[in-house]
Amino acid sequence: MSHNIEAIVIGASAGAFTALKVILPQLPANYPLPIVIVVHLVRDQPSMLTELLQRDCRLSIKEAQDKESLAPGVVYFAPPDYHLLIENNKSLSLSSDEPVLYSRPSIDVLFETAADSFREKLLGIVLTGANSDGAKGLKRVEQLGGMVIVQDPHDADVNIMPLSAINACQNPRILNLNSIIDFLTGELIS
Amino acid sequence: MTISAYPVTEVRQNLEDFELGLLLEAIFYQYHFDFRGYSKASIKRRMTKAMEHFGCDTFSLLQNRILQECDLMPKLLTFLTVPVSELFRDPLYFRDLREKVLPHLKTYPSINVWIAGCSTGEELYSLVILFREEGLEERTTFYATDINSDSLKKAKMAIYELDRMKVFSNNYLLAGGKASLSDYYTTAYGAAKLDSSLRKQIVFSEHNLVSDADFAEMHLVTCRNVLIYFEKELQARVIKLFNQSLSRKGFLWLGSKESLLFSPHAHAFSVFLPNTKVYQKETSLEHVT
Numbered sequence: 295m296s297h298n299i300e301a302i303v304i305g306a307s308a309g310a311f312t313a314l315k316v317i318l319p320q321l322p323a324n325y326p327l328p329i330v331i332v333v334h335l336v337r338d339q340p341s342m343l344t345e346l347l348q349r350d351c352r353l354s355i356k357e358a359q360d361k362e363s364l365a366p367g368v369v370y371f372a373p374p375d376y377h378l379l380i381e382n383n384k385s386l387s388l389s390s391d392e393p394v395l396y397s398r399p400s401i402d403v404l405f406e407t408a409a410d411s412f413r414e415k416l417l418g419i420v421l422t423g424a425n426s427d428g429a430k431g432l433k434r435v436e437q438l439g440g441m442v443i444v445q446d447p448h449d450a451d452v453n454i455m456p457l458s459a460i461n462a463c464q465n466p467r468i469l470n471l472n473s474i475i476d477f478l479t480g481e482l483i484s
Numbered sequence: 485m486t487i488s489a490y491p492v493t494e495v496r497q498n499l500e501d502f503e504l505g506l507l508l509e510a511i512f513y514q515y516h517f518d519f520r521g522y523s524k525a526s527i528k529r530r531m532t533k534a535m536e537h538f539g540c541d542t543f544s545l546l547q548n549r550i551l552q553e554c555d556l557m558p559k560l561l562t563f564l565t566v567p568v569s570e571l572f573r574d575p576l577y578f579r580d581l582r583e584k585v586l587p588h589l590k591t592y593p594s595i596n597v598w599i600a601g602c603s604t605g606e607e608l609y610s611l612v613i614l615f616r617e618e619g620l621e622e623r624t625t626f627y628a629t630d631i632n633s634d635s636l637k638k639a640k641m642a643i644y645e646l647d648r649m650k651v652f653s654n655n656y657l658l659a660g661g662k663a664s665l666s667d668y669y670t671t672a673y674g675a676a677k678l679d680s681s682l683r684k685q686i687v688f689s690e691h692n693l694v695s696d697a698d699f700a701e702m703h704l705v706t707c708r709n710v711l712i713y714f715e716k717e718l719q720a721r722v723i724k725l726f727n728q729s730l731s732r733k734g735f736l737w738l739g740s741k742e743s744l745l746f747s748p749h750a751h752a753f754s755v756f757l758p759n760t761k762v763y764q765k766e767t768s769l770e771h772v773t
Contacts, residue, residue: 359745361715373741376712379529382501389526391529406529
């Protein structure tokens with residue numbers, strides 16, 4: 295089965311680093327899709343996340359810049375203390391609007407704007423985390439015809455975020471990290 | 485029937501963006517506030533919030549109300565313009581400004597500072613306090629401008645929720661504050677009011693970066709976390725406006741995730757403090773029309 299997904303958005307909170315360190319190193323340098331990620335970070339601290347992940351990854355990992363265009367094979371992280379949004383022309387914008395669910399960056403903000411922009415050509419993935427950010431956004435992705443995956447709550451470090459996302463969606467695929475990797479490197483891009 | 489050949493969501497989405505475009509045109513036509521060059525994803529989120537607040541189901545219904553009820557526009561503006569900041573947001577940047585930029589400004593007999601998009605005044609008062617502690621306040625004029633007159637009113641009042649002061653005080657100390665932030669405010673009824681003497685050197689004015697011209701020669705322009713709300717073309721216009729307003733070797737201070745890197749006018753500035761996003765004017769661009 296082939297999909298015409300054009301972009302992937304991922305949201306995670308508590309346990310995010312460990313989960314991403316399992317997934318991202320498995321993707322090849324020439325991965326055909328852009329990946330945009332929001333993780334909740336301690337604000338006011340320069341994020342070392344991108345540097346730490348880059349060491350193990352063949353993909354290019356970077357902090358998203360305002361008005362930057364999405365490119366395949368690149369992983370973009372929201373900077374600490376800014377929301378990250380996707381524009382209709384497939385470029386990125388930052389905003390310092392008020393936090394959503396106490397979070398800035400907010401997974402919902404990324405997912406909702408990404409869904410508006412990519413509609414049925416978007417894959418949204420919610421991983422481990424300790425609050426309900428991402429549920430509303432993933433629901434929006436699904437409503438606009440996109441594909442939604444949630445990490446199996448039994449497989450997640452913290453299951454609150456996956457459970458909230460599962461509750462919000464009609465028909466999410468529930469997968470453990472290894473199955474997510476298999477899907478991303480197999481069925482999705484074949 | 486041919487119409488059913490279109491996926492419903494796609495039709496609705498395009499329609500929504502089309503309606504948003506019309507709404508922005510209507511606001512410009514009727515009230516001369518030009519949001520057409522704003523980043524669409526952000527303005528759409530904000531406008532959606534406003535739509536829900538005013539009980540409208542579509543942007544078109546909101547457009548109708550905005551056109552017919554002129555007292556609605558000021559309320560709508562509060563949804564559309566830049567939100568509150570903090571005193572000494574990015575404290576280490578303020579420390580850099582104190583230690584590396586103010587020594588240059590000290591060489592001028594009188595100093596003009598423009599806080600563009602000052603919102604409710606947090607950034608503004610941070611600068612005034614900084615300049616006072618460095619002995620520059622008396623010879624400085626602070627031009628505090630914003631598109632939103634309600635924000636300016638709040639900025640003039642300088643009253644902030646008490647529970648925000650803890651973060652502000654911490655920022656102040658990290659920024660190299662020489663006293664205690666509590667020296668600058670009094671508290672009552674769960675709020676903190678900044679000392680009115682801090683207003684002495686401030687000129688408040690409505691100003692729209694999208695459509696208005698520059699108005700005085702500045703030695704320092706600060707505009708932090710405003711440009712991210714603009715599309716590239718509008719960003720370029722505003723950078724040109726700042727260039728025009730700045731004196732020779734004047735300083736431009738942008739937000740921590742903003743830069744001139746991709747700006748068509750980057751050549752007119754040099755990078756003065758790369759990490760702190762302070763730029764220095766090198767050459768003059770021709771006047772903005």
